[in-house]
Amino acid sequence: MPDMAPRVLVSDELSETAVQIFRDRGVEVDYMPKLGKDKEKLAEIIGQYDGLAIRSATKVTEKLLEQATNLKVIGRAGIGVDNVDIPAASRKGVIVMNTPFGNSITTAEHAIAMMFACARQLPEANASTHAGKWEKSRFMGVELFNKTLGVIGAGNIGGIVCDRALGLSMKVVAYDPFLSEERAKALGVTKVELDDLLARADFITLHVPLTDKTRNILSAEAIAKTKKGVRIINCARGGLVDEKALAEAIKSGHVAGAAFDVFEVEPASESPLFNLPNVVVTPHLGASTTEAQENVALQVAEQMSDYLLTGAVQNALNMPSVTAEEAAVMGPWVKLAGHLGAFVGQMTDEPIKAINVLYDGAVGEMNLAALNCATIAGIMKATNPDVNLVSAPVVAKERGIQISTTTQAKSGAFDAYIKLTVVTDKRERSVAGTCFSDGKPRFIQIKGINIDAEVGRHMLYTTNEDVPGIIGLLGMTMGKNGVNIANFTLGRTSVGQEAIAILYLDQAIDPKVVETLESTGLFQQVKPLEFDVA
CATH class of the missing domain: 3.30.1330.90 (D-3-phosphoglycerate dehydrogenase; domain 3)
Known part of the structure; x- marks a missing residue:
């Protein structure tokens, strides 16, 4: 254990239980949940800390890292690290951790909920009924039973979606270059190539990170290969689907509907998908449950404490993990x-x-x-x-x-x-x-x-x-x-x-x-x- 207790700054909202974990483990912690939005003040004091715990509000830029003279680890309570300049952190020698598993169930459940909402036009039916209308014949949905779900990305979250879909008696096909035949068998899904998935799926859900290889994986060309009447769900990352091409496919009737929780530009004040019929949109709620927010907060506190006190590295994005x-x-x-x-x-x-x-x-x-x-x-x-x-x-x-x-x-x-x-x-x-x-x-x-x-x-x-x-x-x-x-x-x-x-x-x-x-x-x-x- 270090001679002096390491210091951690929490610059975004984190549960009091998570903050207490730092204290209980012997880490000195300053909880300043509004500081992440004050770039100048954050830059002024960041040099005092060994660790920085954040959510999405704090932007860890190269400029901020230049002031972080003692920083050893950044912990992101959640999976997305778009707000952290990882190459700059790596050059600075700062470990960047996230918590990829704390909100997996929540995100998977949101994808399933969005699929139901899209299949049965629930938001529109809800709005119509609140307006005093009784339009039973207008909202004719489809069942999920016996339909084919195409899962793009069968990792942790995608795997949970596969399990839930099988419980709904859906047929599941999965495209994932890293999915082994053994893992596919264990999940109970059929491993296929992307074009095969596009041709077979009644519903498509995406669960991959946004990289150069996955950006616009559902491009205009890919959408044209889909089965007529397909419904597309994206609760992963904006930019995986060409929103303009999808909007055109919905207008033409080729795609029956869509449900999106994420967008190319966020916060999304506008999108080609907005105000289209049979399109369900939510403001990036995938991880927004009480349980998930608590889980990722506790997890990041444990991970950062472990590293600062014992050298253990978990869920690091720029260094091998060491238990x-x-x-x-x-x-x-x-x-x-x-x-x-x-x-x-x-x-x-x-x-x-x-x-x-x-x-x-x-x-x-x-x-x-x-x-x-x-x-x-x-x-x-x-x-x-x-x-x-x-x-x-x-x-x-x-x-x-x-x-x-x-x-x-x-x-x-x-x-x-x-x-x-x-x-x-x-x-x-x-x-x-x-x-x-x-x-x-x-x-x-x-x-x-x-x-x-x-x-x-x-x-x-x-x-x-x-x-x-x-x-x-x-x-x-x-x-x-x-x-x-x-x-x-x-x-x-x-x-x-x-x-x-x-x-x-x-x-x-x-x-x-x-x-x-x-x-x-x-x-x-x-x-x-x-x-x-x-």
């Missing part, structure tokens, strides 16, 4: 990965082309994505001290560095180890390490030479020809300059060939000591190294 259990087990290995990266990062002066990480034995079964982040961060910190596990992969990508990962079964004397190789135009440099039962990371191989070196804050690495007197020279030089040696490790390829020494020192050495050693002409390389061993 609290994983964080406890992986802690020493994350440190080791960072130390290996720091070693090669400090040793490498030319641009890096590729990073290759080999995981041997038991470590290969851990969360490798998180370990890779730690390795890359260790490398990048040599030239950019501000990077962390979140921003380092972004920096590496921007530099065009190729990253590869390999796993293999236990192959040597150690139950597990990590080997890192960095490739430049001039050379390959490798270092390997393991964690002993005491949890302390060790370097076990450098340049293919076997060693056993404990990692300390201040270290000195040298390479030389294997000749007598090197140990004495290093020891005498350190002694003359008042530098105490905590640990001294040697290794060589073979007698009289290349040798290395790595010294764990009690304090940093003066550059003049390095110059003294270099002036002897006995060393090919003399390199002071620093490691974060906190």
Whole structure:
């Protein structure tokens, strides 16, 4: 647990129960639910906080993030993060979390409700009856029973919709590139391609995020492929359906009706779908139930507290998730990965082309994505001290560095180890390490030479020809300059060939000591190294 309690700012409406979770967990929290709408005031104080809990009112822009000098995590109570500049947060090293499951049932139920409303023209019938009319013959609806529902996106929410539809005795076909045959069978649905779904479905409901691939997935061309008399429901994201094309299809009679909770532009003061017959519209109510709002608030408070207090990462959008259990087990290995990266990062002066990480034995079964982040961060910190596990992969990508990962079964004397190789135009440099039962990371191989070196804050690495007197020279030089040696490790390829020494020192050495050693002409390389061993 941190020495000082982390501070969290809640800048949008969040339940008092959620705020209390922060306090109960030992997190200092300031609840200012109106602050999200005051950009200037928010920017003025954001630098004081480690975490920011928001809903949709707070806009986390690149400009705001520039002022967030201590920010480590942003928690969005809800699934949508359109109000957060995730690339800017990643570059800043700030984790962005959402709560994708807290409102799943609520959103799925709203989609089913909208389907019923569209099928039976309930809003129009309600308005007519309130107006004193009795137009039974005007509102002739259709049954859901035995109709085919086409579900675009069979993830968490889409899966719940499938289950509810089957309970209504509908036939369900699903299009989702990530839906396996096994999962489709478990859901009780038929997996199909999009064109097949369009041709077969009496009702179509969308449950996918808005991306470059899904934008206008129901375009004018796609809508033209649908079955005549189809009804289309969208409670996912505006922009998935071409609203203008759909409006024309409704006017022509090809599409019998639609029910939309989301729109291309929100708040939606106008839309081609407004005021059309057999069209039901609601103001983005998918997650608007008492239960859902409470659930996502509680979930975001727990997730943010877990991260700030234990390092556990859940539902992050810009970093691999790490459970609290994983964080406890992986802690020493994350440190080791960072130390290996720091070693090669400090040793490498030319641009890096590729990073290759080999995981041997038991470590290969851990969360490798998180370990890779730690390795890359260790490398990048040599030239950019501000990077962390979140921003380092972004920096590496921007530099065009190729990253590869390999796993293999236990192959040597150690139950597990990590080997890192960095490739430049001039050379390959490798270092390997393991964690002993005491949890302390060790370097076990450098340049293919076997060693056993404990990692300390201040270290000195040298390479030389294997000749007598090197140990004495290093020891005498350190002694003359008042530098105490905590640990001294040697290794060589073979007698009289290349040798290395790595010294764990009690304090940093003066550059003049390095110059003294270099002036002897006995060393090919003399390199002071620093490691974060906190």
